[in-house]
Amino acid sequence: MWTGRELRALTVAAALSAVTIATLSAAEESVLYVSPAGRDMWSGTLPDPAAGGAAGPFATLQRAREAVRQRKQAGVQTPTRVVLREGTYYLPETLVLGPEDSGTEQCPTTYEAYEGEQVVLSGGRPVTGWQPADGEIRYADLPAARGGKWVFRQLFVGDRREVRARYPNLDPVDAVTKGYLYARGQVGYGVLLSGLANMGDFLEHRVEVVEPDRYDLWVGYATTQDSTNANWQVTLDGKNVPIADMLASGHFRKIRWAKLATVELAAGRHVLRWERPEAPDRIVHFDAFVFSTNLDPKPTPEAFPEPVEGESQAVVQAESLESKLAGRGTHVGGFQDFECGKETRYRVYCKPGDLKESWARAPGAEVHLFAAWGWFNEIARVTSVDQANGLVRLQGNECQYGIREGNRFFLEGVREELDQPGEWYLDSKAGRVYYWPRDERLSESSVVAPALTTIVHLTADPVGEARVQHVHFRGLTFAHTDYTLDHASVRTAQDATVLLENAWNCSIENCTFVNVGGSAIRLHLDCQHNLIAGNEISEAGGNGVLLTAARVDRGVPFDTRPGAEKYAPIRNTITRNHLHHCGRIHKYVAGVHLDSRPASLAKAPGNVVSENHIHDMPRNGLFAFEHQGGNVFEGNHLHDLMLESDDGGGIHICQDNMECAPTQIRSNRIHDVFGNRVGKDATVTREIGIGVYLDGATSRCRVADNVIYRTSSGCVFFHGGKENTAENNVLVGDVKRQFWLSNYTNKMAGNRFRRNVVVCTEPESKAMHLRDFAQETFAECDYNLFWFGGMPVGVEPFGLLAEWQKKGFDANSLVADPLFADAARDDYSLRPESPALRLGSGPPKQPIARPTP
Numbered sequence: 010m011w012t013g014r015e016l017r018a019l020t021v022a023a024a025l026s027a028v029t030i031a032t033l034s035a036a037e038e039s040v041l042y043v044s045p046a047g048r049d050m051w052s053g054t055l056p057d058p059a060a061g062g063a064a065g066p067f068a069t070l071q072r073a074r075e076a077v078r079q080r081k082q083a084g085v086q087t088p089t090r091v092v093l094r095e096g097t098y099y100l101p102e103t104l105v106l107g108p109e110d111s112g113t114e115q116c117p118t119t120y121e122a123y124e125g126e127q128v129v130l131s132g133g134r135p136v137t138g139w140q141p142a143d144g145e146i147r148y149a150d151l152p153a154a155r156g157g158k159w160v161f162r163q164l165f166v167g168d169r170r171e172v173r174a175r176y177p178n179l180d181p182v183d184a185v186t187k188g189y190l191y192a193r194g195q196v197g198y199g200v201l202l203s204g205l206a207n208m209g210d211f212l213e214h215r216v217e218v219v220e221p222d223r224y225d226l227w228v229g230y231a232t233t234q235d236s237t238n239a240n241w242q243v244t245l246d247g248k249n250v251p252i253a254d255m256l257a258s259g260h261f262r263k264i265r266w267a268k269l270a271t272v273e274l275a276a277g278r279h280v281l282r283w284e285r286p287e288a289p290d291r292i293v294h295f296d297a298f299v300f301s302t303n304l305d306p307k308p309t310p311e312a313f314p315e316p317v318e319g320e321s322q323a324v325v326q327a328e329s330l331e332s333k334l335a336g337r338g339t340h341v342g343g344f345q346d347f348e349c350g351k352e353t354r355y356r357v358y359c360k361p362g363d364l365k366e367s368w369a370r371a372p373g374a375e376v377h378l379f380a381a382w383g384w385f386n387e388i389a390r391v392t393s394v395d396q397a398n399g400l401v402r403l404q405g406n407e408c409q410y411g412i413r414e415g416n417r418f419f420l421e422g423v424r425e426e427l428d429q430p431g432e433w434y435l436d437s438k439a440g441r442v443y444y445w446p447r448d449e450r451l452s453e454s455s456v457v458a459p460a461l462t463t464i465v466h467l468t469a470d471p472v473g474e475a476r477v478q479h480v481h482f483r484g485l486t487f488a489h490t491d492y493t494l495d496h497a498s499v500r501t502a503q504d505a506t507v508l509l510e511n512a513w514n515c516s517i518e519n520c521t522f523v524n525v526g527g528s529a530i531r532l533h534l535d536c537q538h539n540l541i542a543g544n545e546i547s548e549a550g551g552n553g554v555l556l557t558a559a560r561v562d563r564g565v566p567f568d569t570r571p572g573a574e575k576y577a578p579i580r581n582t583i584t585r586n587h588l589h590h591c592g593r594i595h596k597y598v599a600g601v602h603l604d605s606r607p608a609s610l611a612k613a614p615g616n617v618v619s620e621n622h623i624h625d626m627p628r629n630g631l632f633a634f635e636h637q638g639g640n641v642f643e644g645n646h647l648h649d650l651m652l653e654s655d656d657g658g659g660i661h662i663c664q665d666n667m668e669c670a671p672t673q674i675r676s677n678r679i680h681d682v683f684g685n686r687v688g689k690d691a692t693v694t695r696e697i698g699i700g701v702y703l704d705g706a707t708s709r710c711r712v713a714d715n716v717i718y719r720t721s722s723g724c725v726f727f728h729g730g731k732e733n734t735a736e737n738n739v740l741v742g743d744v745k746r747q748f749w750l751s752n753y754t755n756k757m758a759g760n761r762f763r764r765n766v767v768v769c770t771e772p773e774s775k776a777m778h779l780r781d782f783a784q785e786t787f788a789e790c791d792y793n794l795f796w797f798g799g800m801p802v803g804v805e806p807f808g809l810l811a812e813w814q815k816k817g818f819d820a821n822s823l824v825a826d827p828l829f830a831d832a833a834r835d836d837y838s839l840r841p842e843s844p845a846l847r848l849g850s851g852p853p854k855q856p857i858a859r860p861t862p
């Protein structure tokens with residue numbers, strides 16, 4: 010079936026070719042052929058070898074590239090097609106195309122598969138010559154890998170990515186919580202206790218005093234609050250201790266020390282207690298409480314100084330609570346430890362019996378670990394194992410967040426852990442790979458080890474004027490690339506199979522990406538007017554499509570070339586792609602991930618991301634990071650997302666900037682967004698999994714005509730921004746609340762929520778939750794239709810809808826059955842008699858998310 014857009018394109022193409030025929034004969038299109046049966050010494054102008062063996066296609070893409078250049082230099086001005094015949098091409102090196110390889114609008118260069126033929130561009134090398142090793146395990150020698158010259162982290166057998174010798178073993182039924190070890194909590198300076206936020210919450214610690222003396226009580230804490238002493242009641246052995254001011258530390262991760270009081274302490278055990286006697290307040294995180302006889306101790310954010318001779322000290326780490334907390338836990342996050350000290354990123358404590366000393370001896374031993382909140386995983390090398398204390402020490406640039414109690418990890422790349430079918434191990438010193446086949450027919454399978462991270466790289470100097478232009482790729486399959494470690498930002502791993510850098514007017518259409526190590530496609534720096542369309546991307550280690558500038562992830566620099574700072578990919582179109590089962594290695598990924606732009610481009614036109622089908626991803630469907638404005642997200646079908654991490658969404662935008670160009674989010678179908686948080690002991694809960702998530706004060710978005718259902722904590726969430734509008738959406742069946750708004754910035758203003766159909770189906774679920782609401786938060790909230798199957802509709806924190814309406818909002822809204830066509834089959838279109846169609850002024854409007862492409 011042709012879509013309207015394709016038909017239009019065909020009509021234009023037909024009109025163009027009518028003109029072209031007048032000036033160019035058909036022979037004036039250049040076609041070059043590449044074939045596994047070809048030879049680079051041939052002319053490349055024939056699709057098959059000629060009889061006699063004197064002429065025929067080329068053998069390599071590199072030769073074809075050279076021929077295209079030569080023709081260009083010779084002044085030949087024709088469109089050029091490089092047509093690849095069926096087969097798998099194991100590229101010896103990345104195919105690099107620069108400005109000298111550019112085509113023009115009239116004469117583009119296209120690399121494409123011969124019609125009806127399967128062409129695979131592989132970044133790997135076949136592994137053959139398997140011999141019996143021990144038991145079922147086989148081995149094959151790879152002389153090219155000897156002495157660590159070629160290290161790879163994946164092995165592909167047939168169409169499967171096999172398991173690098175792992176512990177604990179992968180559980181194919183539950184790959185999210187099983188097959189992991191779980192970290193114990195850490196105790197020390199730099200590890201903080203947070204969450205004492207509710208009235209009546211208290212902490213109790215035991216204090217062991219050796220020398221009776223007069224002690225100063227110090228506290229190490231972090232808070233953004235101006236002054237917090239009035240919010241506490243501190244007692245020692247039941248007696249009230251008046252405390253001095255605790256001034257702001259400036260950041261919730263920045264530790265400050267304050268001397269609170271002076272107390273007489275007898276030798277022996279004492280009880281120190283902190284309590285919140287009054288209303289909830291902003292959070293204070295505690296590092297430690299120190300009783301010291303040193304009159305001028307000079308504590309630093311890293312630690313309180315050790316006592317010297319003649320001094321006495323008793324240290325109580327806040328996180329080492331001996332008695333149970335009475336936290337009521339309504340605050341997000343509840344009581345939890347978190348880290349400030351850098352050391353906590355490199356230490357994993359677990360149960361002593363869980364570890365093996367052999368891990369530290371294996372040169373390739375690496376850990377995949379979800380640190381901190383579990384938003385993403387880090388990949389780090391093992392440097393030592395202390396079996397007695399249950400401590401693994403890590404090293405690597407991806408160790409960027411502290412490791413907490415309950416963080417999960419597995420280890421891979423250790424010979425001793427190759428203990429079941431499907432696992433493999435590379436002995437990089439000997440240049441030998443071991444594999445335990447899943448069945449006997451290994452000799453019939455194709456085994457491929459990746460050797461390249463990038464197969465095609467279009468690149469031009471960011472400072473130079475020239476760009477790579479009018480180069481197209483059609484109908485090709487890309488496979489078998491590897492991934493690397495030590496990324497500057499663990500959230501934005503930059504490996505990519507096809508990398509466009511300073512490229513304009515190029516396209517990747519109807520290609521297949523499968524079993525690639527990093528992201529399938531990355532656009533970097535000044536990429537404009539490129540088209541990524543109709544591709545299928547699955548089993549990528551990273552994102553489907555990634556867009557990056559010189560800084561990623563809130564300013565982390567990773568491209569420091571002069572001139573790079575001012576660019577970001579804009580005005581590109583990513584459409585009609587099928588992106589699924591990606592994020593197989595790195596988990597902080599999306600189908601399409603638009604990373605940070607420079608602030609200077611926040612008001613630039615954005616990119617169009619439309620009609621993609623994205624599903625079965627560990628994290629977001631679509632993601633746009635800092636200063637990403639002006640984008641259009643339209644007609645996408647996004648589902649089964651946030652499967653392995655928490656705090657994201659179907660469409661997650663985090664601009665950290667309230668002045669970006671307006672973004673359009675319309676006619677998307679988004680459902681089954683989980684936000685799975687894995688806790689200690691392999692528990693999994695649905696936490697923050699949002700349909701459309703306007704995070705980090707994201708502003709000026711129009712969210713319209715979307716159908717969003719079965720999310721975890723908001724079909725739509727306005728988080729701190731201004732002038733956002735949600736209009737004419739269907740929001741159904743979120744577990745907690747259909748619409749969520751949190752004014753954490755205290756700057757929310759001018760937002761609109763109108764003509765939405767808001768339906769609760771889950772027990773205890775609310776229609777809306779409006780946190781830290783101020784009257785100016787909304788410019789309008791009205792003409793909505795609410796329904797909870799005839800039960801009262803709740804609006805937190807106000808109570809029932811009627812209480813909320815007393816504030817002057819939703820005066821014209823209704824509580825009524827919206828009369829969906831067939832909700833049981835997820836058809837949320839409105840029947841003609843639906844009361845929702847009569848809400849508001851103007852013609853009735855049916856919210857219609859586009860069907861699956």
Ligand SMILES: [Ca+2]
Nearest residue numbers: 175426427428
């Ligand atoms: Ca194993």
Ligand SMILES: [Ca+2]
Nearest residue numbers: 197200296326
């Ligand atoms: Ca501490």
